Amino acid sequence: MLRSVRAERRTTSARPAALLGGRLPLVAAAVVVAGMTAACGPSAEPVGSAASAGAQASPAARPAEAAATASAAVSATSSALPSASVAVSASVAASASVSASGSSPSPSRTGKGSGPGSGSGSGSGGATGTSSKPAPTTAAPGPARVPGPGYDSSADARAQIDAALRAAKSDGRMVLLDFGANWCGNCKAADKVFAQPRTSAILGESYHLVKIDIGGDSSANSALLRAYSPSGGTYRMPVLVVVSPSGTTRTDTHVTGNPPLTAEGIDSFLRAWAP
Numbered sequence: 001m002l003r004s005v006r007a008e009r010r011t012t013s014a015r016p017a018a019l020l021g022g023r024l025p026l027v028a029a030a031v032v033v034a035g036m037t038a039a040c041g042p043s044a045e046p047v048g049s050a051a052s053a054g055a056q057a058s059p060a061a062r063p064a065e066a067a068a069t070a071s072a073a074v075s076a077t078s079s080a081l082p083s084a085s086v087a088v089s090a091s092v093a094a095s096a097s098v099s100a101s102g103s104s105p106s107p108s109r110t111g112k113g114s115g116p117g118s119g120s121g122s123g124s125g126g127a128t129g130t131s132s133k134p135a136p137t138t139a140a141p142g143p144a145r146v147p148g149p150g151y152d153s154s155a156d157a158r159a160q161i162d163a164a165l166r167a168a169k170s171d172g173r174m175v176l177l178d179f180g181a182n183w184c185g186n187c188k189a190a191d192k193v194f195a196q197p198r199t200s201a202i203l204g205e206s207y208h209l210v211k212i213d214i215g216g217d218s219s220a221n222s223a224l225l226r227a228y229s230p231s232g233g234t235y236r237m238p239v240l241v242v243v244s245p246s247g248t249t250r251t252d253t254h255v256t257g258n259p260p261l262t263a264e265g266i267d268s269f270l271r272a273w274a275p
Contacts (some may be wrong), residue, residue, distance in 0.1 A: 019026050112253075141171045143204030149191035150182050151213035164208040168245035172275055175245070176207040179225050181215020182237035188240045189261040200266055206274035209243075214239075229254045243275040 039191070123209065144167070164175045180187035193199050194209075203209055214221050214237070226232070228241045229252045242250040251273055257267040 012268070016021045022258075079157055143201070144173060144208050145172075146194065146203045147199050148211055149188070150216070151180055151187075151211050153182075153213040153218065155213075157210070157212045157218075160210045161224070164210050165243070165245060167208050172206050172207075172245070174250070174273060174275055175211045175243040176203070176270075177224075177228055177241040177243060178211045178238050179207060179214045179221075179229075179260045180211070181213060181222050183215055184237045184239070186236075186258070186261060190238050190266065193261060193263050196263055199263055199270070202267060202270045202274070206270065207236065227250070232253050240269070250271055 012079070047095060152197055161175070161177065167173070168175050178187075180190070194203060212221050212224060214235075223234065225239065228243065228249050229235070229239055231252070233254075234255050238253075238258070240251075240253045240258065244250055257266040
């Protein structure tokens with residue numbers, strides 16, 4: 001009878017030890033899971049997925065919550081094992097402390113940075129300075145108008161010369177004065193050459209041509225001839241006078257003689273006195 005009671009007591013005292021030996025691996029596994037959860041941080045979840053209240057908590061609070069959850073699980077397990085609860089609670093607390101202290105703080109963001117992504121630059125893409133505009137280009141002046149054949153006896157020759165001189169000051173061309181008459185054969189021959197494309201192009205590029213009638217009774221036009229060709233005597237028409245933009249006579253065919261009234265002769269004369 002005494003032997004059976006002692007055997008029963010031995011069996012009863014061995015059960016807690018066997019129960020402790022069987023549950024300690026579970027407790028250790030819970031501690032490891034809690035430590036890994038705290039160290040690794042929250043797992044990423046798809047946007048819009050339904051998450052529990054614990055998953056929606058901020059990353060900073062999750063290590064503490066994981067430690068608390070593990071501690072609660074260990075406490076519930078170790079309630080039947082008073083002798084192991086103290087050691088397990090200490091292990092959980094140590095694991096939670098290490099996980100909380102081992103997490104690397106997120107870098108602070110300031111308004112001004114020194115790296116490529118800083119927002120201190122101005123303009124699009126952080127470029128500094130202002131965009132430079134291209135300098136306006138000045139278009140080359142078009143060819144000057146070349147008058148047709150003949151001489152207009154009613155024209156105000158003085159006003160025409162003044163207008164040509166103003167234009168020459170603006171574009172740098174020379175002024176060519178053509179003194180002649182409508183009944184003059186040589187003047188008609190010169191008009192035909194002036195109308196040819198090559199000669200007309202030279203005139204339009206380098207001269208402002210003014211045709212002045214001296215075949216009539218215009219004393220004003222005769223005075224202009226003497227002003228720009230003051231050598232006097234008998235004039236042989238056409239008298240061609242090249243005048244600079246400042247109004248100074250550069251050449252006078254009344255003195256030098258007319259060039260041949262051909263395309264080659266007149267073209268050579270025009271090129272020789274072009275600006």
